[in-house]
Amino acid sequence: MTESTVILALVVVTALGFDFTNGFHDTANAMATSIATKALRPKVAVALSGILNLIGAFLSVEVALTVSNAVVKIQNSDGTPKDSLTADGGSALLLIILAGLIGGIIWNLLTWLLGLPSSSSHALFGGLIGATIAGLGWAGVNWNGDGSKLDGVVGKVLLPAVLSPVIAGVVAAVGTWLIYRITVGVAKRFTDNGFRWGQIGSASLVSLAHGTNDAQKTMGIITLALIATGDWTDTKNIPFWVKASCALAIALGTYLGGWRIIRTLGKGLVEIAPPQGLAAESSSAAVILASSHLGFALSTTHVATGSILGSGVGKPGAQVRWRVAGRMVAAWLITLPSAAIVGALMWYLADLVGGLGGAIVVFVVLLAAAAFMYLRSRRKPIDHNNVNDEWDAPAADAPREPAGTAV
Amino acid sequence: MSNLGFALEGAWKVLAAGLVLGAGLPALFALGIRSLAWGAGGDAEVSHARPNPAGKVIGYLLFAIVIFGVLLGITFIVASGFGKTISFEHIFPTIVDK
Numbered sequence: 202m203t204e205s206t207v208i209l210a211l212v213v214v215t216a217l218g219f220d221f222t223n224g225f226h227d228t229a230n231a232m233a234t235s236i237a238t239k240a241l242r243p244k245v246a247v248a249l250s251g252i253l254n255l256i257g258a259f260l261s262v263e264v265a266l267t268v269s270n271a272v273v274k275i276q277n278s279d280g281t282p283k284d285s286l287t288a289d290g291g292s293a294l295l296l297i298i299l300a301g302l303i304g305g306i307i308w309n310l311l312t313w314l315l316g317l318p319s320s321s322s323h324a325l326f327g328g329l330i331g332a333t334i335a336g337l338g339w340a341g342v343n344w345n346g347d348g349s350k351l352d353g354v355v356g357k358v359l360l361p362a363v364l365s366p367v368i369a370g371v372v373a374a375v376g377t378w379l380i381y382r383i384t385v386g387v388a389k390r391f392t393d394n395g396f397r398w399g400q401i402g403s404a405s406l407v408s409l410a411h412g413t414n415d416a417q418k419t420m421g422i423i424t425l426a427l428i429a430t431g432d433w434t435d436t437k438n439i440p441f442w443v444k445a446s447c448a449l450a451i452a453l454g455t456y457l458g459g460w461r462i463i464r465t466l467g468k469g470l471v472e473i474a475p476p477q478g479l480a481a482e483s484s485s486a487a488v489i490l491a492s493s494h495l496g497f498a499l500s501t502t503h504v505a506t507g508s509i510l511g512s513g514v515g516k517p518g519a520q521v522r523w524r525v526a527g528r529m530v531a532a533w534l535i536t537l538p539s540a541a542i543v544g545a546l547m548w549y550l551a552d553l554v555g556g557l558g559g560a561i562v563v564f565v566v567l568l569a570a571a572a573f574m575y576l577r578s579r580r581k582p583i584d585h586n587n588v589n590d591e592w593d594a595p596a597a598d599a600p601r602e603p604a605g606t607a608v
Numbered sequence: 609m610s611n612l613g614f615a616l617e618g619a620w621k622v623l624a625a626g627l628v629l630g631a632g633l634p635a636l637f638a639l640g641i642r643s644l645a646w647g648a649g650g651d652a653e654v655s656h657a658r659p660n661p662a663g664k665v666i667g668y669l670l671f672a673i674v675i676f677g678v679l680l681g682i683t684f685i686v687a688s689g690f691g692k693t694i695s696f697e698h699i700f701p702t703i704v705d706k
Contacts, residue, residue, distance in 0.1 A: 260686055345611060356611035364619045368626055376631035383638040387645040391652040395641040399634070399674075406681055413685055480634050487630025488622060490681055494693065495625075497618040 205290035224454020230505035234478035237467030240397035243585035251456030257412020258448030291429030304328025304544025320500035327540030335548035366507030376480035377515030396475035403482035471513030640670035
């Protein structure tokens, strides 16, 4: 077993780890509203979403090998890695990918700890951009494309991030407003029951679309690493075990459920009633599907958050907690640069130690950071039991310590 | 054309499709619920009007349209996985190569 084979194994494990965090970070996008309106019991909701993600991931037969091409220049246009990066058994490329993935995972875990629905795709792209800048310099990043189509960091990441929540918000607001206008005069109990069914249907559609969209990214990155080391040569297909393991990782992550984020999206932004839930999920599903149909890359997280906000704006008299929304937007703005900084630091660290040792060191750093954040989360756990508690009520089981008792 | 131009061009298309499918279908669904309530009468409506059988028929008809829209969405996801897409060129949706 050569050195680069061991690094490759680390890259594959880390990529699957990223896929897993991608799953539980994004459960909320599809299921937060259904859980908040009690259309589905929390455990049933995450199980349904997990299964649909699994099916969705298997349906993504399309090769996503060039996924990183939009933001960093580490591949030729046919998807093979650049020759200059594969000279040394591919370890130069593997190191960039590994550092980038670690940047993405650490940022995903931190935002989960804070209960913020930030974009997993931004975390991944940010990590890769940072590691590329560290490894290849500023010119290694595809900032603006070549002007012939929507491309580059600006076109594929930044502009969609600004536009997609607004579009989703407008659609959800119009939908919510229409629904309330149309059902004036119908008894509330009668409507709520009907809308819960509609909500389950539209949320399922979002889960399925999420599986096809997001699992592909990890599949592409693992395959790219395999090509770099010469373990795979076909740029038109991906190995079946890669597809199966990525599908399982994202489904398991979804099933585990990022309860902290589900709580923020379902209870924190607006008090969601079933008609709003239906409008929000329909808007998300329609915007995600329409965008991928038109080749307009976007983040499911941004769309889902925009939709939920829109459903609060569209309901007459509903309260939107703009402070929570502001915190989220702040998290979106810093996701890409923060993940980039972590990615760059990881690359420098790995490069400093060098070779296999460097890869192992950054991997250990990742494990330590993940363990730390998991332990921190246990101090104030949020799970399927308390995910729907009132947002504003003071937590009775967390008495404030009087000032001055700290030593 | 610059990235901004491409993005705005894509954005209004997404907005248009989103409004038709993402707000239009839920509105139809709401109309369906309203029809069912009209059909059920009594406690289903604030006015406690008498049941009207036509409401049920119209209601289920509207639900059928919504379900057709959702099925179209699922077909699109599955089809794009196999390198196909749905064309609306002949108004009636057909599956074609990408």
